[in-house]
Amino acid sequence: MEAISAQLDSQQPPAPESRPGLVRGMSLADSALLIIGGTIGSAIFLTPSDIATALPAPLLFMLVWVAGGAVSLMAAFAFGELGAMFPEAGGQYVYLREAYGDFAAFLYGWMMFVAGSSGGVAAIAVAFAEYFGRVVTPLAADKVIVATPGIALRGWRLSGATWHLTRGDVVAVAAILLLTVVNIRGLRPGVILQNVATWVKYVALAAFIVFGLTLGKGSWGHFSGAGVRESFSHGVYPFATALGVAFIAVFWCYEGWVYIAWTAGEVRNPERNIPRSLVIGLVAVILVYLTVNAVYLYALPVSGIAQQPAVAQAAAEVLFSPAVAFWLSALIAISCFGATSSNVLAGARVSYAMGRDGLFFRRMGDVHPRFRSPAFALIAQAVWASLIALSGTYDQLFTYTVFAMILSYVACVAALFVFRRKRPGLPRPYRCFGYPWLPIAYEILIGGWVVNTVIHRPRETLANLGLLALGVPFYLYWHRRAPATH
Numbered sequence: 001m002e003a004i005s006a007q008l009d010s011q012q013p014p015a016p017e018s019r020p021g022l023v024r025g026m027s028l029a030d031s032a033l034l035i036i037g038g039t040i041g042s043a044i045f046l047t048p049s050d051i052a053t054a055l056p057a058p059l060l061f062m063l064v065w066v067a068g069g070a071v072s073l074m075a076a077f078a079f080g081e082l083g084a085m086f087p088e089a090g091g092q093y094v095y096l097r098e099a100y101g102d103f104a105a106f107l108y109g110w111m112m113f114v115a116g117s118s119g120g121v122a123a124i125a126v127a128f129a130e131y132f133g134r135v136v137t138p139l140a141a142d143k144v145i146v147a148t149p150g151i152a153l154r155g156w157r158l159s160g161a162t163w164h165l166t167r168g169d170v171v172a173v174a175a176i177l178l179l180t181v182v183n184i185r186g187l188r189p190g191v192i193l194q195n196v197a198t199w200v201k202y203v204a205l206a207a208f209i210v211f212g213l214t215l216g217k218g219s220w221g222h223f224s225g226a227g228v229r230e231s232f233s234h235g236v237y238p239f240a241t242a243l244g245v246a247f248i249a250v251f252w253c254y255e256g257w258v259y260i261a262w263t264a265g266e267v268r269n270p271e272r273n274i275p276r277s278l279v280i281g282l283v284a285v286i287l288v289y290l291t292v293n294a295v296y297l298y299a300l301p302v303s304g305i306a307q308q309p310a311v312a313q314a315a316a317e318v319l320f321s322p323a324v325a326f327w328l329s330a331l332i333a334i335s336c337f338g339a340t341s342s343n344v345l346a347g348a349r350v351s352y353a354m355g356r357d358g359l360f361f362r363r364m365g366d367v368h369p370r371f372r373s374p375a376f377a378l379i380a381q382a383v384w385a386s387l388i389a390l391s392g393t394y395d396q397l398f399t400y401t402v403f404a405m406i407l408s409y410v411a412c413v414a415a416l417f418v419f420r421r422k423r424p425g426l427p428r429p430y431r432c433f434g435y436p437w438l439p440i441a442y443e444i445l446i447g448g449w450v451v452n453t454v455i456h457r458p459r460e461t462l463a464n465l466g467l468l469a470l471g472v473p474f475y476l477y478w479h480r481r482a483p484a485t486h
Helices: 002-008 028-039 048-054 058-085 092-100 102-135 167-184 187-214 236-254 270-299 302-306 311-319 322-357 375-391 394-422 437-456 458-470 472-481
Strands: 144-149 162-166
Touching (some): 048 058, 048 302, 058 270, 058 437, 092 102, 102 167, 102 322, 102 375, 102 458, 102 472, 167 187, 167 322, 167 375, 187 270, 187 322, 236 394, 394 437, 394 458, 437 458
C-alpha cells in the first residue's frame, strides 16, 4: 500500500484553498432530475415480488410503498437542512466529518468506494446489459466470449468452477466507461445526458401506467382487502419481521435520493435548491412507485406478483400481449442506463471529498484543469466498478452495504441534533420541516428496522461490519499523512 500511495501522491498538490474546485452548474431542475433518475432504476421492475411474498395482502402491499416514501421524506427534510448548511461535495461524508470527526466520515467514504456506490454502479450496469441484450439480441448477456478454468469469484464461492466473460459483461463495462468519459468532459455533458435519460424514462413509464390502467386487460378485483387479517394470524412479532424484510426491498428501491447531497458542491444556490430538489424529486418518485405498483396489482393478484421475479414483464404480458416484452425490456434498459449515469456522476464526489481532505489518495481530490470535473476520482471509480461487474460480486456487495447505508442516514439525521446543540450559530437557510418530531420519529422507526435486520439478517450485518473493519488500517495510514490544517 505504501508503494501505491507514494506513486499516487508523488506530486504534492497545492494548498487546499488554492486548488481549483468544482463548478456550480446544476439548476433546481437538474437537481430534481438527478434524484428521480438515480432513484428509479431496475429495482421497481424486480423487487415487488419480494414485498408481495412478505406482505401477501393488496392493502399492505401498497401501503408499504407509501410508508417507505414517507420515511425517506423524513430523512430528506433533515438532509435539506444539512445540505444547506454544508453545500459541499461528499454529502454524508461531510456531515459525519463535521458532527463526529474524521474516523466516522472515513468509514462511510471507504464503504461507498469499496462496495456501496461502486457496487451500485456495477449492479445497475449489469442489469442494463441484461435488458439491452434482450433488445439487441446479438449482444445477449448470457453469450460466453471467454471461459477460463480456475477459481470463480461469482457468488463469493472459492471453487474450481469456470469463470466466464460474457457479452453482457462487456456491455456493462462499456456502459460504465462511456458514462465515465462523458462525466470527465465536464458537469454539463454529464447532466445533459442524465436529464435526457430521465425524461425518456419518465415518459415511457407514464405511457406504461396510462395504457396499462386504461387499455390493459386487468382486474380491479385484485385490490380487494383480503389477506390483511391473515398477515396478523401468526402474531404481531412475525408480522413485524415480515414488514422489516419488506422494507429492505422498499429502501433499496428508494435508494438514490441522497445523490444530490453528494453533488452539493455543484448545485447553484444550494441553500434553496438542495431542500427543494429533495422534496420535488422524492415526491415524484413516490408517485411513480405507487402508480407502477398499482398497474402490477391491476394485472396480477398479490399472490401472482409474489411468484414473478420479473413482475413488470409478467404484468405487461397479461395487460397487453407477450409481444410487448420487447418494449418493456427497452424501457428497463433505459431506466437502468439513466440510473447508472446518476450513480457515476454522484458517487465519485464522495471519493473526491476524501481526497480533498487527505483521507484518501490525494489525486482523488484533483479537478481536471480544463473540464473542472473530478477526473481521477471518476476514473478510479470506473476501474473498480468494472472489476466488480466482471467478478460477479456486485449483488452481494450492494446488498451487504444497504444496511450500512441506512445506518449512515440514521447517524446524519442524529447529527441534526448535534449541530443544533453544539453549533447553534451556523447559518441555516433552511430548517428541517417538523423538527424535532419528524427526525425523532425517523430515528425510532429506522432504529427498530436496524434491530430487526440485525436479528434476522446476521450475515448481512456481519458483512457490513467486516467491510468497515477492513478500512481501519487504511484510515490510520491516511490520517497520519493528512495535512495538519485538516
